[in-house]
Amino acid sequence: MRLYPFARPALPRLALGMLAALLAALVALAIPQVLQRLVDGALTRQDASQIWPAVIVVLVLGVIEAVLIALRRWFVLGPGTHIEARMRNALYARLQDLPVTFHDKWPSGQLLSRAVSDLNLIRRWISFGLVLLIVNVVTIVIGAMILVSMNWILGVIFLVCSVPLWIVGYLFEEKYSVVARRSQDQAGDLATAVEESVHGIRVLKAFGRGKFALKNFSDQAESLRGTEIEKARAIAGIWLWLLMIPDVAFALCLVAGVWLASQGEFSVGGLVAFFATATVLRWPIESVGFLLSMTFDARTATDRFFDVLDAPNAITDPEHPVTIDRPSGRLAFERVHFRYPDSPSRFPDLLDGVDLVLEPGETMALVGLTGSGKSTLTALTTRLYDVTEGAVTLDGVDVRHLGREELRRHLSMAFEDATLFSASVRDNVLLGRPEWAERSPEADAALEEALMVAQAGFVHDLPEGVDTLVGEEGMSLSGGQRQRIALARAVAAKPAVLVLDDPLSALDVDTESLVEAALREVLSSTTALIVAHRPSTVMLADRVALLENGRVTAVGRHSDLLRESEHYKFVISSLEDEERRESAREEVAR
């Protein structure tokens, strides 16, 4: 029933497929009736020429049945792929919508296996299993009625012998669905392992841990293999019963049928028709087993799909979003408390009442020891996480009261981890401005300006300039080059507030100072919050905020803080030490 919304547009074709399948089943059931007339007619009249009209009817019915089966296949293939595509789009949209807290917890392989193999199972079930299951059950019911009407004793024997099939099917379901769930979860873990090792291939190679990763992977593959064997055993077991039970039913019916015929209660043609009908029913009865296993696989896959669709999403758009046409860029943290959802309750809040105001146009640097919560604080501005208490406001409006799209138009962010998508440099830089997806002089000018600020002129020397494909499928770029493109992306969005979470860390000291010089102009016209890991970044700021034990303990001009705060002096001197070490490393490298 939960698949119904995805299946609705495809229902007419599914219904036509089902109709074709039902007609094919009825035709198959009609053939034995013709056979009965054929046999009885030929025997009673002892006239061989009586056989031809019946033979022609049987042949025509056979052709009609074949055409109907072909039509069934043709009708049902399309709906399966459509439903799969709709579900995949829904899953993708949901993944985009779900908060970072969800992605922190869910391994990417589990999501990948849901998007690929689980949906594949559902498609195969819709295109094949669902229709056949319904049609086969209907065929069995109609066939059983025909059998009982032909001879109620034989019919009842046949049906009573089929009852154990349903019991076996029920017991099978109980066992199989648990194993199927385990197998699909393990396939997800395996996908995660592949994804992680492909992503981390450089680290694995550098540390010579390829063999360790392989061992880890083969252990997981072995567990999956074990579960698959368990699954195959369960299926083999049910097949044994499914093949054996109809055989017993046939044997009993044969004995009873021959005896009844010898008593004159049954014509020879009737006996032939009875067994021909029972033979037509044999495949539907036998196939119930694997159709059930397909159904349970698909049900597990559906459960796994809805695990993601039903995952709670605390970060949503408000029902009645507030809009700010032209924000001045006043950004404020008002008594902000924050803890990560899975942090133990005995731990204090990571951010413990942060009060901080950035006036419009102001550049503020955020400094603090490692792990003090600087990145976390910046993440609250774009609602990657929501505050636990207090509020982050833009122009006095709680960011939770703005639509998320509007918020991200007003406020853009560059991260230390510069992710580039498999697209051209141009599309990567203009990601935050969808209205510039088409080339225009305005878009080109903004692109060039952003590249210039980020000192990313190197992109013009790439094989196809700004149209060069980068990201996983494209050209490999250095960490510093990627960071500059990511910085250009944040700048090109021309936001009212720019949040930079240490986006220059991969640049050498010289390039960094060039970028900082170019950034100055951008920063003069926008509010900016910059996580600073180098003293030179601190120099870009009008004021500096010091984060310590989850609180902002000092805010002011760099020179004032150096005089007033021992902790600030300590943090800055450790940044200077780090910068000196880095310069020395670069010097040696040169």
Ligand SMILES: Nc1ncnc2c1ncn2[C@@H]1O[C@H](COP(=O)(O)OP(=O)(O)OP(=O)(O)O)[C@@H](O)[C@H]1O
């Ligand atoms: N997604 C997360 N889930 C749970 N805890 C997290 C998560 N991200 C960070 N933390 C924890 O929050 C604390 C602060 O991390 P954060 O990255 O904000 O610090 P930071 O000041 O930016 O550090 P650095 O200067 O090293 O980048 C750390 O103890 C970290 O372990």
